[in-house]
Amino acid sequence: ISTLILAEHDGGTIKSQSISAVEAAKYLDDQTSISLLLAGSGPPLQQAAAHAASCHPSISQVLVADSDKFTYPLAEPWAKLVQLVQQKGQYSHIITASNSFGKNLLPRAAALLDVSPITDVINISGSSQFVRPIYAGNALCTVRYIGSNPCMLSVRSTSFPVSADSKSNEAPISQVDLSTFDEDSVGKSRYVSHTAQDTERPDLGNARVVVTGGRALKSAENFKMIEKLAEKLGAAVGATRAAVDAGFVSNDLQVGQTGKIVAPELYMAFGVSGAIQHLAGMRDSKVIVAVNKDSDAPIFQVADYGLVGDLFEVIPELSEKLPEKK
Amino acid sequence: MKIMVAIKRVVDYAVKIRVKTDKSGVETQNVKMSMNPFCEIALEEALRIKQSGLASEVVAVSMGSTQCVDTLRTGLAMGADRGIHVESTAALYPLTVAKLLKALVEVEKPGLLILGKQAIDDDCNQTGQMVAGLLGWPQGTFASKVLLDKEKQVATVDREVDGGLETLCLNLPAVITTDLRLNQPRYATLPNIMKAKSKVVKKYTPQDLNVEVKSDLEVVEVTEPPKRKAGVVVSSVDELIDKLQNEARVI
Numbered sequence: 001i002s003t004l005i006l007a008e009h010d011g012g013t014i015k016s017q018s019i020s021a022v023e024a025a026k027y028l029d030d031q032t033s034i035s036l037l038l039a040g041s042g043p044p045l046q047q048a049a050a051h052a053a054s055c056h057p058s059i060s061q062v063l064v065a066d067s068d069k070f071t072y073p074l075a076e077p078w079a080k081l082v083q084l085v086q087q088k089g090q091y092s093h094i095i096t097a098s099n100s101f102g103k104n105l106l107p108r109a110a111a112l113l114d115v116s117p118i119t120d121v122i123n124i125s126g127s128s129q130f131v132r133p134i135y136a137g138n139a140l141c142t143v144r145y146i147g148s149n150p151c152m153l154s155v156r157s158t159s160f161p162v163s164a165d166s167k168s169n170e171a172p173i174s175q176v177d178l179s180t181f182d183e184d185s186v187g188k189s190r191y192v193s194h195t196a197q198d199t200e201r202p203d204l205g206n207a208r209v210v211v212t213g214g215r216a217l218k219s220a221e222n223f224k225m226i227e228k229l230a231e232k233l234g235a236a237v238g239a240t241r242a243a244v245d246a247g248f249v250s251n252d253l254q255v256g257q258t259g260k261i262v263a264p265e266l267y268m269a270f271g272v273s274g275a276i277q278h279l280a281g282m283r284d285s286k287v288i289v290a291v292n293k294d295s296d297a298p299i300f301q302v303a304d305y306g307l308v309g310d311l312f313e314v315i316p317e318l319s320e321k322l323p324e325k326k
Numbered sequence: 327m328k329i330m331v332a333i334k335r336v337v338d339y340a341v342k343i344r345v346k347t348d349k350s351g352v353e354t355q356n357v358k359m360s361m362n363p364f365c366e367i368a369l370e371e372a373l374r375i376k377q378s379g380l381a382s383e384v385v386a387v388s389m390g391s392t393q394c395v396d397t398l399r400t401g402l403a404m405g406a407d408r409g410i411h412v413e414s415t416a417a418l419y420p421l422t423v424a425k426l427l428k429a430l431v432e433v434e435k436p437g438l439l440i441l442g443k444q445a446i447d448d449d450c451n452q453t454g455q456m457v458a459g460l461l462g463w464p465q466g467t468f469a470s471k472v473l474l475d476k477e478k479q480v481a482t483v484d485r486e487v488d489g490g491l492e493t494l495c496l497n498l499p500a501v502i503t504t505d506l507r508l509n510q511p512r513y514a515t516l517p518n519i520m521k522a523k524s525k526v527v528k529k530y531t532p533q534d535l536n537v538e539v540k541s542d543l544e545v546v547e548v549t550e551p552p553k554r555k556a557g558v559v560v561s562s563v564d565e566l567i568d569k570l571q572n573e574a575r576v577i
Contacts, residue, residue, distance in 0.1 A: 074494070075455065075465055100487040104467050107420070107455035116421045116542035119450055129546065134448050135343050139352055140549050141448075147542025188500075189464035192482065192493035203489045209576070233577065251507045252470075252486070257339055257446055258363045259506055266576040276342045283554070287574045289566065295559075304557040304574065307566050317563045322577065 001032040001127055004089060004150070005059075006082065006096035006105065008073060009038060012047030014055050017097035020157035022056045025095055027124035027160075033060045035089065037176075039070035039081055049173050057168035065176040072191035075105045080182050082109035088177075091150050092127070098154040110152045117152035118143060122159040127151070136257040136280035158263055204253065207236035209266045210285070212255055215242035216271025216293070216311060223248040225315045226270060232322055238262065240278050256281035270311045274299030291315075327437035327476075327498075328383045329372040331406065332427060333365040335390060335397040336447040349547040352447075361397050364442025366404075366511040367504040371472060372440050373405045374509065380474045383407045385434060389418055389426060395527055402522035403514035409527035410434075412535070419541050422532070424456035429535035431461060436499065438481070443468050443503040454503035464496040470507040474498075 003025040007018035018036075025034050036052050036059050038045065045066055052062045063085060069077040082094065082105075094109070096102035098120045110117040123131035128145045130153065145151045204210065211233060213226040223243070230237045238255040239248065255262055257277040267285035272278065274290070274297055282288070283302060290303035291314050300306040307314060337343055337352070338360040344353040361369075372384045386406040388394040391413070398409035412426050431439060439458075444451035458465035466472070466483030470491065473482040485492045486505045496502075514522070532539050560566045570577045 075458075075467070079459055100468065100485075103451050104455065104465075107452035108459035108465065110452075111421065111424055111456035111459035114421075116419055117452060118543070119452060132449075133551070134548070135337070135352060136446060136449065137551060138343050139345050140551050142546040142549070144544045144546050145542060146544050188497040189466070190495045192495050194487075194490060194492050196490040205488065254506065266570070266574070275340070277339050283551070287570070287576050288554075288557070289570070300557075300559070302554050302557075304554075305566055305569055306557060306559045307561075307563070308559065314563055318567070321563060321567055323571075 001029040001092045002089070003028060003032050003034050003093040003095060004085065004091040005034060005036045006094065006102065007036050007038050007052060008097070008099075008101040009040065009044070009048035009052070012044050013051050014048060015097070016162065017099050017157040019056055019162050020160045021095045021097050021155055022058055023162050024121070024124060024153070024155040024160040025093065026058055028093055028127045032093075034058050035061045035063055035091070037063045037065070037082070037085055039065040039073070039078060041066055041068050041071045053171045053173055054168050056162070059168070059171045061171050062173045063176050064173060065178060067178055069186055073101055073105070074189055074191060075108050076189050077186045078105045079108040079112055080186060081176070083112045084181060085176060086113060086150060094150045094152045096154050098156050102154045106152055106154050113150065113152075115147050115150065115152060117154065118145065119154045121153050121155045136261060137283060138280055201230065202234065202236045204236040204238060204255070204260050204262060207262070207264050209233050209235035209268070210238045210255070210262055210264045210282070211235045211268045211270070212238035212240065212272055212282070213243055213248070213270050214240040214272035215246055217243060217248060220248045222312075225319070229315055229319050232319055232324065240272050240275070242275070269299055269303070270315060272299050273297045274302065327381045328385060328434060329375060329381045329438045329440060330385045330387060330431065330434055330436035331365070331369045331372045331401070332439070332441045332453070333369060333386055333388050333397055333401050334362040334442070334445045335359050335388060335394050336362045336445050339363055339446055345548055345550050349549055351545065351548050359393070359397070361400050362442050362445045364444060364446070364504055364506070367506070367508050368440040368442050369401050369404055369406060370509045370511040371504060373512070375438075375474060380476055381438070385410060385436065387412070387427065387430060389423055390414060398527055399522050400514060402525045403519040404512060405518065408525060410530065411527055412530045412532065414532055414539060416539050417541065418539065419543065420450050420452040420456055421542070422537065422539050423453050424460055425537045426532060426535055427453070427457045428460045429537055430530075438499060439463075439501045441501070441503050443505055454501050458501035461501070463499055463501050465501045465503070466494055466496050467503045468505040469502050470505050472502060472508070
């Protein structure tokens, strides 16, 4: 068993989700040799390679593809690169993180290699059996891979936390020979720009705390109470589909089956009834708090702490009494 | 320019799914089925592009059992001009679907292929990227904004990526997969539902398209996720804060 990790770097360091992918590889077989593939151009790439070489004790080598074609992580050149590296390395497994980088790239590379990838893996038992959530986590599907090599996976980083004692030796770094790189379909897409979201507030998908408001907030004006409370907690703001449909907030804040799937340490739901499609988006949260006037609301069935009360009284009181974020 | 849109028939998003007792899958018999929400967004985008005069025809494609034709009719009622149904009783995995779509693209020659970013049943999030790879077309996945330039033959796509938006410029023909924010799909009106009944749905089989239906995966079992243990009801804000600080230790 030999594994190739498709890694993402940012400003010279390997992203933590990519290190989780290394952690996941250890579950395939404890003897697996792990190669980490990085692509980019210039000094940031070389810095990232140096970081990669010592970021996890299980990495046995770092492969670096240095070219202007890889300055931005576009799917088209990356997929071709994976195909090229796989032809030379004949890996049994290829793993990447299930984030926007991995989701964009892995299926395209898999199609070029004529294999079916398995996305969003949360559990690995041996080299060919994997568990992944389906129906937004309302069911878990265990699948066995019976196709030819490579078996390609994207893994949820929250399911493969990186152990703290990552003291490691320097893995050797080698350059990928790009002389046979196939330019076909490269250059048909061009990077234009990247707009970072409002950095004042954490990203809904990765936030430690999420504060969500439902239709019971009654108006966009009242929804500001949720935003104020979130600010106090250093939390991301979420909303139910009903609140979005009513126009209180924009679509991108929607938590649920068709919106964002979140799993923060603390999820606080205000005036949320607990529709099935909403529960699907937040049921993996560690601690769930629900505040609702209706004591029969289904949200209370999944809440660790429920408070039956008028949210127009509870939210201001919470805002006042909660300690400032650390 | 012609636009092709792939639409999938799935269990309605508002239905509480049930795992079969023999753990072989999720119950889909006698369950309300609808068009996958992301596919509705894909179709809506195609219709808007056509309405703005940048496309001449919108062709909707669905694959699977005979009942997929109902989903296609919904798409035709929303405004698609024609339907294509690839009939198969066997389960179709994303790689097979991508190969079938590639074969249809070679027949229909659309300038743009739009798909939902994922289906809410198997949550694979693969087909768009795969068909783009097979065709050698550029891809704009998780799109929240699409702008076409007919003269330059490019599409500028805003993509929802972790922590922000990325803008790409794609040469046409291209594949776009839709995210939630792209648009609000329309409802079919009664007159359009009536009109849709007379629109053409062409039928193919995977054999017609020279695609072998196979799978690299075997489902071992489908189970329910672990249940959350029952929580407690607190009586005041003070008690709630106390619990969060001293019991759950999350604030």
